[in-house]
Amino acid sequence: MRKCDVAVIGLGLMGSAALDALLDSGVDALGFDPVGPGSNRGSSHGSCRIFRRFNFENSNYTALSDEAHAGWMRLQNDHGKTILTPTPVLEAGLPGSRMVAASRAATIGKGLPDPVLTPAEANRRFPAFDLPDGWDVVVQDGGAILRTEVVMEIMRARAGDRVITEAAQFEPRQDGVSIRTANDAFFAERAILALGPWLGRALPKLGSLLRITRQAVGWFRPARPASVEFGRLPIFILERGPNDVVYGFPNFESRGVKAAPHNHGPAVGPDDWDPPATDRELGPVSEALATLVPGAAGPIVDRDVCLYTNTPAADRRPDQGEEFIIDRWPDTRLVVCSACSGHGAKFAPAIGQRLARLATDPTFEAEPFFRLSRYSAF
Template sequence: MGCQLQFLRGLHAFWRKSANRCRLRRRLNAFLQAAFPAAWDKACVRIARGGGRTCIAVVGRCSAFEILWERFQPARQLCLRLQLDPAARRRPCSVRSDVMRSCEIAIVGLGLMGSAALRSLATCGADVLGFDPMHLGEPRGSSHGSCRVYRRFNYESDAYTDLSERAFEGWRELEAVTERVILKPSAVLEAGPKDSKLVAASRAAAARKGPIEGPSSGAEANAAYPAFNLPGDWSVAVQQSGGILLAEEAMRAFRLGLEERIVPASARFTSTPTGILVSTSHGDVMAKQLILAAGPWISKLLPEIGPHLRVTRQAVGWFKPSRPSAVRYGEFPIFILDNGKRGLVYGFPDFEGRGVKAAQHDLGPDAGPDDWSPLPTPEELSVVRTTLEQFVPGAAGPITDRDVCLYTNTLQADVVVDDGNEFIIDRLPGDPRIIVASPCSGHGAKFATAIGSMLADLALDPAASASPAFSIQRFSAFARSAS
């Protein structure tokens, strides 16, 4: 234990000097690889605050060290527990129909956000249960399907770029712990007319992080990637550090080892003076807090948020490329084309062998949370097909597969005015035991690891507060209830 105690003293001193989680994590990884080489096999450090403590879980394939710094104790003691199974910090949770049980935190909705919060909370030793009737692989829900775009730099705002940086660290940690490929590296090419605000904003966000490499005009992009036929004077920005987020693999990774904490049933909740009563066909659970991450179903569970959200039907297609070698993974980037009046069209390289996945990012027609059928018609995909034929002829071809995605977007806020289509990640002002997670505006998936940590912080640490950019009090109805 001498080496371990020395490590704890050093950690205590370093933690008191550092407020940067990413830097702390990197330093700990480097130190532990040297200090514990025999037990350190593809391990990583997971850090979260909450409940009066800072939990630093050092998780390896063969062993795990959990260090709890009890901040509320005057002596600020450190303790160490060596255990073999990092997922078994508590007895697995379960629900029996004949027994009313309780838990600290219930999560309703286990898409990417809910599953990420489940893992973050379980890693910190929280008594947490997740509820979702859908199994992995079902063709419904905001997180279904094989892939999502990961952009390191975001044209929407710096708040999203900062969140994306945090998420990137989280994806790499999750890959290390679960030994799964979740984020496949890929360049992301954004292009549009010379006055495209999207391209200018992306280039500015990237430039704030360092030099920009790659094509900067349509002509240069056509030369670098022969599948394109962009106008030569178009403006282009390329993110070399983007990626393809494998959504279903991410869901499996988040839930790995936590299967007994998941209740496969629809859930509704009722606020009571003693807690949040979660009701399912499997029985009832009394939770101290609840995280609501129900995607397009969130308005059914929390009707007061409905007037501030809009759910839309988004048509997605896979196209058989006319030049398969020009659009294969590793040779061709993810692309986002600002097509003026035709809107915004995005697509992926053919990394699955099923064609080029492409869709229109502009909001489609209004839809209900259960409107997953019928599959898109050729007419619904006509703008995408025309855009590929004109600007990406190497990817153009017959439609080979189709799918429906639902976006859940906020309407324009009226207290802190925005353009809408933003996230809500905040406690409910009327009942702060309820945490609302609605980052479903068509580009939320890539942030899941960071958002999972944010939700865990809000649940575990009463002093934690929501980012102003994602506050529910941007809307006057909730600002009034807060006052």
């Protein structure tokens, strides 16, 4: 039986970052995942995600973004491949938009200029837009296009033969964790479960809390191509009403404008990746582009599906839900990670460090808002 100090089960962005942090600090670690970079499964698949420094979800995240940014830059400098492409982030919403107000509030006290623009100013600066008078608008610096596929390739290459490309089943024991794949048996002192949407299946007590949703993604052939090129169009997040948020990227890959709804799609299981996004699912995105970003509007030229894994609101501390779980699993030598409510990717180096420390440093705890103890079920 092969032994290691720490096993990482699931090598999406979170598990890959945890394995990278462990190996970097000399820990005898192994990672397990049947799929690799370039697959179209797992919440980390695809070429890009949005990196935001200022997060409307929680102002605590600015420090986490800064920590992650340093991690991304280290990786980028070590490997000479672009991981972050700096890009402004435009956030806009109906008058009184809570999203825009929270994003603006996250910059207060940072010694930065006020990010507010009038819709007319934003439309002039970024001519693909036609934001209505009266809308609230901020344009934040510190954003970037995060090249997730590049990250996955680099991290997998760095881990080398420490990756077992098989699905793993685990069984907690008093002195560690037994792990089985189709071809081998392993024993780890501790194991990190970074299973994305499959986490609830592995830990049914958590499964009853987690909600997985199907998220449609589309690429649109722009009506005015010059207005949506990288450098002309920012990353954008538009709140058209409660539970109606659309985000998008400039056409940086010559594949069209990638745009998608951020509000939750229908609840599904972790193996429900088909069919690709339908015209009906992408209808609200087409409509949002036609009215608010007419330069980007046009026929759908490509489509995808990804899964969000959402946590409910806590019942032991104030939290609106959709907060990550980064903690030890009670009475075992397991560490658990659920970091996908649609905006976890950007934090992967910071979350990976936390997972690695939870597995190797008994005195370490993640921030209270990431702990399981925020739920009375734990």
